[in-house]
Amino acid sequence: MAALRIDNHTWILVADGEKALFLENAGDATLPNFQVRRVEEHDNPPDREQGADRPGRMSDDTTGSHRSAVADTDWHVIEKDRFAKEIADILYKMAHRGRFERIVIVAPPHILGDLRQEIHKEVADKVVGEVAKTLTNHPVDKIETLLAA
Numbered sequence: 001m002a003a004l005r006i007d008n009h010t011w012i013l014v015a016d017g018e019k020a021l022f023l024e025n026a027g028d029a030t031l032p033n034f035q036v037r038r039v040e041e042h043d044n045p046p047d048r049e050q051g052a053d054r055p056g057r058m059s060d061d062t063t064g065s066h067r068s069a070v071a072d073t074d075w076h077v078i079e080k081d082r083f084a085k086e087i088a089d090i091l092y093k094m095a096h097r098g099r100f101e102r103i104v105i106v107a108p109p110h111i112l113g114d115l116r117q118e119i120h121k122e123v124a125d126k127v128v129g130e131v132a133k134t135l136t137n138h139p140v141d142k143i144e145t146l147l148a149a
Contacts, residue, residue: 004104004129004147005029011037011100013091014143015107015115016136017080018042020087023140024100032144040090042083084111088118095123104129106147 006012012023012034020040027033094100105115109132135143
């Protein structure tokens with residue numbers, strides 16, 4: 001991973017589809033010191049616990065003699081997308097209040113893509129870096145090391 005320059009007071013969003021850490025660098029680019037400013041968690045049980053018992057069926061022909069299963073909705077993915085929208089809304093409110101001037105976004109590729117689509121221009125103008133990686137389950141000191149390396 002290419003080293004990012006994360007200056008003093010730069011915020012770092014570390015998110016996935018279920019958890020978001022809002023960190024601020026209280027150190028500098030050479031000696032980062034990430035401080036947790038906010039944590040958001042979203043309950044997203046496995047798809048098998050959210051969906052119907054069986055996928056639906058539909059007739060393939062006009063006689064109704066042949067029926068095919070219809071793919072079931074992946075509720076788990078839908079909840080991850082919904083959480084990305086919630087995070088984008090939080091970022092907008094924080095940026096609008098002047099909580100940060102620069103932010104680095106760290107998220108898995110799918111969530112990063114969702115965030116790019118959802119974030120407001122006011123937030124997008126403050127993004128100084130993106131990392132397509134899942135780091136939400138790492139301790140803060142390990143996140144510091146991985147992003148500064």
